[in-house]
Amino acid sequence: MFTGIIEAIGTIKAININAQGARLVIATNILDMSDVNLGDSIATNGICLTVVEYDQHSYSADVSNETLERTGFAHYSVGMQVNLEKAMLASTRFGGHMVSGHVDGVCNVLSITNNGNSIEYWLSMPSDLAHYIAEKGSITVDGTSLTVNALSADNTKFRLTIVPHTVKETIFAHYQVGTKVNLEVDLIARYLERLLTKEKSAHPVEPSSNVTASMLQKAGFIK
Structure with missing residues (x-):
């Protein structure tokens, strides 16, 4: 992680x-x-x-x-x-977001524009990943934890605003129009989708646990 x-x-x-x-x-x-x-x-x-x-x-x-x-x-x-x-340690300060290191896809840098002391990058949005990418949500680009600042109206690209420190400490300074970068979408979004869309088993298995709501209530876990 x-x-x-x-x-x-x-x-x-x-x-x-x-x-x-x-x-x-x-x-x-x-x-x-x-x-x-x-x-x-x-x-x-x-x-x-x-x-x-x-x-x-x-x-x-x-x-x-x-x-x-x-x-x-x-x-x-x-x-x-x-x-x-x-890889992070249990004692590491969590400055970014949860990143698994499992790349979901590759996209292209579409444009690079200066905006004050920051730089705006528009990147293409792979169609199979578009529903994971949300404005003000987290995304990983070549391993860097970043915030999505805007989405295009047609949902085909997204914008990143990169501050000078990030440009200095990463390879963003080497990006050019057409550069291919690795994307990892937000880990929570990926698992949430799986939970919401999972198929029911053709042969449901009855729960094997003997724990009941009344037992939890008596033990003080629920009221």
Whole structure:
């Protein structure tokens, strides 16, 4: 689990393609690797990757063909910069929102416009994800926790307003019109939809619990 608060900007050192997908080597730059162990998770442009090798200045991770197909990794190249965040600790300050590191889709940067000291980005809205994206709701773009500031009238694009600090601490400064970015919609919205639309089992199973409302009332849990 992650918070969407980027800790460092890394650089892709190597991409080694194989039959199973690819192995990436990421230079971590200022990311503190002192508490990283094999098997730990590091969100790389919003994608939860498992560390298979590491040293003080870099780590390696395997990327499956599934991940290559469903994320922007297929368009990445050596030398490209990526957002990095280590998995959160129980003691971590929750500055962003709940981010799983499971990318839902890829979209394009449509326009970039200065607005005072901030920058406005309009991004395309994948049709299968549009119902998850709400004005003033949370969204993750390349691993960065952000707020959706506006939706287009035809529901095909959304706007982000990025403040100078975020531009400095993430790869937003490198975005251009046409740049492909990874999207993760709000985790709560995704599970809420599942709860509201789940199909009933063809063979319902009777509850096995012996707990009843009267028992809970006697125990003081309900009135």
